Amino acid sequence: MKILVTGAAGYIGSHTCIELVNAGYDIIGADNFVNSSMEAIRRVRKLCGVNFPFEEIDFTDKDATEKLFEKYQIDAVMHFAGLKAVGESVQIPIEYYQNNLGSTLSLLAAMKKHDVKNFIFSSSATVYGAEASVPYNEHTPVSRVTSSPYGNTKLMIEYILKDAVKAIPGFNAVLLRYFNPVGAHESGEIGEDPTGIPNNLVPYVARVAVGKLPVIHIFGNDYDTPDGTCLRDYIHVVDLAKGHVAALKKIEQNCGLFICNLGTGKGTSVLEMVKAFSKSCGRELPYEFAPRRAGDLPAFWADPSFAKESLGWTAEKGIQEMCDDVWRWQSKNPNGYRDADA
Numbered sequence: 001m002k003i004l005v006t007g008a009a010g011y012i013g014s015h016t017c018i019e020l021v022n023a024g025y026d027i028i029g030a031d032n033f034v035n036s037s038m039e040a041i042r043r044v045r046k047l048c049g050v051n052f053p054f055e056e057i058d059f060t061d062k063d064a065t066e067k068l069f070e071k072y073q074i075d076a077v078m079h080f081a082g083l084k085a086v087g088e089s090v091q092i093p094i095e096y097y098q099n100n101l102g103s104t105l106s107l108l109a110a111m112k113k114h115d116v117k118n119f120i121f122s123s124s125a126t127v128y129g130a131e132a133s134v135p136y137n138e139h140t141p142v143s144r145v146t147s148s149p150y151g152n153t154k155l156m157i158e159y160i161l162k163d164a165v166k167a168i169p170g171f172n173a174v175l176l177r178y179f180n181p182v183g184a185h186e187s188g189e190i191g192e193d194p195t196g197i198p199n200n201l202v203p204y205v206a207r208v209a210v211g212k213l214p215v216i217h218i219f220g221n222d223y224d225t226p227d228g229t230c231l232r233d234y235i236h237v238v239d240l241a242k243g244h245v246a247a248l249k250k251i252e253q254n255c256g257l258f259i260c261n262l263g264t265g266k267g268t269s270v271l272e273m274v275k276a277f278s279k280s281c282g283r284e285l286p287y288e289f290a291p292r293r294a295g296d297l298p299a300f301w302a303d304p305s306f307a308k309e310s311l312g313w314t315a316e317k318g319i320q321e322m323c324d325d326v327w328r329w330q331s332k333n334p335n336g337y338r339d340a341d342a
C-alpha cells in the first residue's frame with residue numbers, strides 16, 4: 001500500500017513516517033514547510049533508512065495536488081497538513097479556513113478523480129467542546145461549534161468526510177481525534193519545533209529547561225482539580241504515530257466511516273508535568289502561577305477503550321518517558337532544526 005503523507009515534515013507527520021516505513025508501507029512525503037523544515041525529512045529518511053520520495057507542495061493549490069496524483073500511484077492519504085495554533089486562528093480565521101478546508105478539498109477532489117478511496121484525518125479532542133462530560137468516548141456528542149476557528153476547521157472537515165463516505169461508494173474515512181500529543185523520537189533527532197514562543201505547555205517547559213525562556217507560567221491554580229491546575233491527556237507522539245499504523249488495518253477492512261479517540265485515558269496536571277520535566281532535565285524548573293487562559297477547559301481525557309477493542313492499539317509510554325524524550329530532543333537541538341538549516 002502506497003501512502004501519501006501530507007504535513008510529513010511536521011511534528012506528528014514526521015514521527016508517523018518512521019512508523020509507517022518500519023511497518024513496511026511505501027510512503028510519499030509532502031509539505032509546503034509553512035511550519036516545518038526540510039531538515040526533518042532528511043532526518044526521518046536517515047532514521048528509517050529509506051530515501052522515500054518527498055514533494056514540496058501547497059495542498060491548497062488544486063492543480064499541483066492533481067499533478068501529484070498523476071505522478072504517483074496513491075492508495076491512501078494520511079492528512080496531517082494544516083495550521084494548528086488555536087490563538088492564531090482567532091486572529092486570522094480566514095487563513096485558517098482557507099488553508100485547512102482548502103487543502104482537504106483539493107485532496108478529496110484529486111482523490112475522486114483518481115479513484116483513491118482511503119483517507120485518514122488528524123482530528124482533535126477539541127471537537128467535543130465545553131459541555132461534554134469526561135472521559136470523552138466516541139459516543140460523546142460533538143459540539144455545534146468549538147472554542148476556536150482552528151477547532152471549527154476540524155469539525156467542518158469531519159462533516160465533509162462524513163458526507164463523502166455517504167456519497168462515494170467504497171470511500172473510507174478514518175477520523176482520529178488526538179488528545180494532547182507530546183514527546184519526541186527516542187533518538188532525539190526529531191521532535192516538536194514551534195517557531196517563536198511556544199503556546200503549548202510542553203514545548204514551553206522545554207524552552208525554559210534549555211535556558212531560552214526564564215520561567216514557566218502556569219495558567220490558573222484555582223480549578224476544581226486535585227492540585228488546582230488543569231488536567232490533560234498527554235499522549236506520546238510515537239504512540240500516536242503507531243495508532244495511525246493500526247488505523248490502516250481498518251482501512252484495509254473497508255471500514256467506511258471510522259471515528260476513534262487516540263489518548264491514554266489518564267489526566268495529568270500542569271504541575272505534575274512540570275515536576276516530571278524537572279526530573280528529566282535534572283533541575284527544579286522555575287514556575288509561577290498566572291491567571292487562567294481564556295478558553296481552557298479544567299480537565300478532559302479520553303476513554304481509550306474503543307481504540308483498544310477496534311484497533312488493538314493502546315498507548316504504552318508514560319509521562320516520564322514523554323518528558324525524557326522531549327528533553328533529549330531539546331538539549332541536543334536547542335534551536336530545533338534551525339542550526340541544521342543555517
Ligand code: NAD
Binds near residue numbers: 009011012059124179
Ligand atoms: P505541524 O505544524 O508540526 O505539522 C503540520 C504540517 O503541515 C507542517 O509541516 C506544515 O508545514 C504543513 N502544512 C500546513 N499547511 C499546508 C499546506 N497547505 N500544504 C502543505 N503542507 C502544509 O503540526 P502537527 O502537530 O504535526 O499536527 C499535524 C496535524 O494534527 C494537524 O492537522 C493538527 O491540526 C492535528 N492535531 C495536532 C494536535 C497537536 O497538539 N499537535 C492535536 C490535535 C490535532
Ligand code: UFG
Binds near residue numbers: 086204232
Ligand atoms: N499551559 C500553561 N502554561 C503554558 C501553556 C499551557 O499553564 O505556557 C496549560 C494550559 O492552560 C492547559 C495545559 O497547560 O491547561 C495544556 O495546554 P496546551 O496549550 O499544551 O494544550 P491544550 O489542551 O490547550 O490544546 C491542545 C492542542 C489543541 C487541541 C487541544 C485538544 O494544542 O490543538 O489540545 O485536543 F485542540
